Amino acid sequence: MTSLDTGYFGPYGGRYVPETLVPALDELERGWREIKDDPGFALELAGLQRDYVGRPTPLYRSERLAEGKSVYLKREDLCHTGAHKINNALGQALIARRLGKQRIVAETGAGQHGVAAATVCARFGLDCVVYMGSEDMARQAPNVERMRLLGAEVSAVEFGTRTLKEATSEAIRDWITNVETTHYMIGSCVGPHPYPELVGELQAVIGREAREQILTAEGRLPDAVVACVGGGSNAIGLFGGFVDDADVRLVGVEAAGAASLGTGRAGVLHGARSSLLADDDGQIADAHSISAGLDYPGVGPEHAFLRDSGRAEYVPATDDEALAAFHLLAEREGIIPALEPAHALARALELDAELVLVGLSGRGDKDLATVLSR
């Protein structure tokens, strides 16, 4: 089962983990394949997506953002807990329950995945430990309080960059140690196989809905679909709805200081081979972004594959460009976005395309302190 050909997207992906975890990944893969084909699971997930998360999320046509083009926003910010992260967390909670794992570990950068994990753990009565870099705890303080209120233990990671990269390493080390009792609820389409595929499929609901909604609204497909890319989960979920429509441009927007796809090289981080920010020796470099959710030197392996194949293009947006888009959306549409999707918006508005669909992956409450301090 653990063969070299499974779990790869071209030359990317795989399972670059200490041997201790390999059987757990096999178990997860088996569990996931079983549950995926189980009508009871599909029904339960759909019910919770509707009644608990608030799906389908609206596709909103923005009237006042850009002249001469139609901009549609896929409103994942209206999901319960305020970001797309809950789509993945909910599905993984059902998988953990099926695998009989009572304890959940997760990593978080912006705190949105941590909040989503804490939320579903509260809902399903699971124990939850969230690893978070101390630097991120400071800049995303409201989310730390939220996680604690939901009953999760937030464990500060005090070494290295003190951001998402180290939090992820620490969550994986916890999993290595407690693998028999614990499910690792990874927050993006990164990590060892089967996580990139599993997270991608759980987020694919975004793209499925968006495709149907735009066809209903416009009677045609968009010219371009744009999403921000940190680990890449909201983008892969949105792109999934359009990847087979060859005429639809897929545009991923990275933070300029964390452009794993734009300026990275092939390497191995957190269990997968992908495009990374690393130096000539393979040492992982620091990422820099105003947005904690994009502040990560790696990216999901499927994005590296989509880049190489030319099916998707990846462009950067700077901190200042994201901030400008953040203010623009707040002032023109009365929607305060998270800083992550503000990157997507910044590039979307200047794209040479008439009908653009943008993934608005989360809301901006968590970022107020960051924005106000600028």
Place this chain on the structure above:
Amino acid sequence: MKRVSIYLMAGRDTPELAAAAVAAGADLLEIGFPFSDPLADGPVIRLAGERALAEGMRTEACLECLAETRARVDVPLIPMTYASILEAYGYDRFREAAVSAGATSFIVADLPLEAAPELPRVQLVAPTTPEERIRLAAERTDGWLYLVSLTGTTGARENVSSQLAGLVERARAVTEAPLLAGFGISTPEQAAAAAELADGIVVGSRAVEVAETEGASGLERYVASLRRAVDTVSPAVA
């Protein structure tokens, strides 16, 4: 005779430390090539790696360190590192460079059993590893099999893992390869207890700590104490 393997982080003092460890009875040495994000390592080796990187121990410097170490000792020398380092350097190029610097095999903590068959290396198995994977690891391993005696990262523990006995038993059932137990072994008592079960022991975090705080002479005393403890299990035959 039971074997004692000592892990040292690559650094300026490593050749001298290696000579001290071998003088005290180490049978083989693992030389850590530091990586920025070492998933299998606990705090001691992680911090030692951070310091080594800060001192410039990049791949070329590590290879030089390996060659200088080889000039001082005759025992097998095994670079221990992570896949990212090999990805960047090139697997074949890394193997050739390391072998010509004196490496006798490799350990890559996050490279799966199935990957890079062209790189001969010591394979690791853990308490969670099922029998058929232990068999596969034993078939592919280079010389001996590394038993990760616990589910966890590197670092000293209170006691030898209760999972070790079962792992040894399962490994013995499928292979004749020598079994060396590592992870969580630090005291002479633990070394003896693990050597009762396995064919040898690997000590990492504690050796790195002693080397840092007490230098070569401290390391020599420490390794000698491990050697004596292990030899009480199976006295050396001349």
